[in-house]
Amino acid sequence: MRTVYVNGDYLPETEAKVSIFDRAFLMADGVYEVTSVLGGKLIDFPGHLARLERSLNELDMKKPAAFDDLLEIHRELVRLNGIEDGLIYLQVTRGSDGDRDFVFPDAETTEPTLVMFTQSKPGLADSPQAKTGLKIISIDDLRWGRRDIKTVQLLYPSMGKMMAKKAGCDDAWMVEDGFVTEGTSNNAYIVKDGKIITRELSNDILHGITRAAVLKFANEAQMVVEERPFTIDEAKQADEGFVTSASAFVMPVVEIDGTALGGGTPGPVATRLREIYLEESLKAAV
């Protein structure tokens, strides 16, 4: 039985509830972050906190009262649940004024909802998928236009994951106006002639915390990074592909729409970046 956090209380997971009038339940009016835990420590935590603040600001959403205490709550959840490796999920919603209206509730009198819970994932950094790589399908990107804000509007990414599953694959890359935006819950990359190619930041994609770290490490390792959109056709002709996310770190992609990349096995750039990322992130873990 997990202990989870809801608005100041640590509760058994089965008792963790929110009002049916909560704006996240009725209107998807909430934002979230997922932080990895390795060896009991938080990976890239300041990055997640900074992005959370940005998401809240973009939506004129109040910080939860406990914003300054978030590190402490993360650590308490790790402790209470004995998490060695795993994830901590955090969600902030605009709360509820006890009824439903498209107009935002009065920010003076309506407190945001803050929910946090852990997911234990023993051996998270040693995922067997990192050795075999992911098989990807491409699907149309039907999401809303502000993917830079990490909202809970995850129905389409969830549908995308189901489409991949039905196709016998692991994930989907989404395509808009002919170019790949990103994966259902990760940023997308290809490698060609030693060059790492990934879409530039804009409102079209999530500003991945792991993306920022991986690109920094790539630059420091003298790798060439080109930030621009690429097509599925270009991806199929690439030497390698990979994705990055807070929970998968750097994960090789070995097949796109049935076409094997490189030899159909994880490439050297993805493998090297995964090693560097895990090594450096563990050093900086809090």
Next chain:
Amino acid sequence: MRTVYVNGDYLPETEAKVSIFDRAFLMADGVYEVTSVLGGKLIDFPGHLARLERSLNELDMKKPAAFDDLLEIHRELVRLNGIEDGLIYLQVTRGSDGDRDFVFPDAETTEPTLVMFTQSKPGLADSPQAKTGLKIISIDDLRWGRRDIKTVQLLYPSMGKMMAKKAGCDDAWMVEDGFVTEGTSNNAYIVKDGKIITRELSNDILHGITRAAVLKFANEAQMVVEERPFTIDEAKQADEGFVTSASAFVMPVVEIDGTALGGGTPGPVATRLREIYLEESLKAAV
């Protein structure tokens, strides 16, 4: 204190809660309907039920156990809350298997969540706004690509309503690729030289229950209806504008982006359609 319905129970509204792991709370994985109540009776109820079934089917979502009993629950909520005029909100979510994953939970073992509540709106059919009309702004349509499915992904429409409010207006019409899609919570129409123009049905707009009824009544009254997209410029030069929705019925639009339509007062077509719709719908109310 309202009595609301949650998964088989009639509860005081303050005790109406759902798990933090509910898919609607975490992933906007839910659909909804809003039915008007006039004189204690339900307006267009079979239409809302049919659309609910379509939304569920499009998302591979199970019908809540009580699907066949929905009319009865609607009536019981009307009775328990003494609703003469108002709204009944119904939401179905994919439920929860007690954790968070992009992959849908097992449909065999995971029951959908069914939530319903009333909103009392005395004099709903005599709204003063029907006499003065709505002032509208235009905004970009940033919503996802399946607006034909009535999901709870309402963050952007909610933001649109706030943009309208800040501009001193009542609502926003959303524009995509140069053409109006619809309002934040209603379908959009203009009238030019006696012709009613409204966007044709597709995945780009909600398939309004009130829209279907109003177009039927318009045809029966020998009015000319043209189903095609229109621009904001065309709308500004129209003789009239109006919107339709389950809660506003037919509501005149008198201003778009600061330009008065017709004389800046509700036009005859909108006014007549509102009368016909209310008259006919009341006759068919259950």
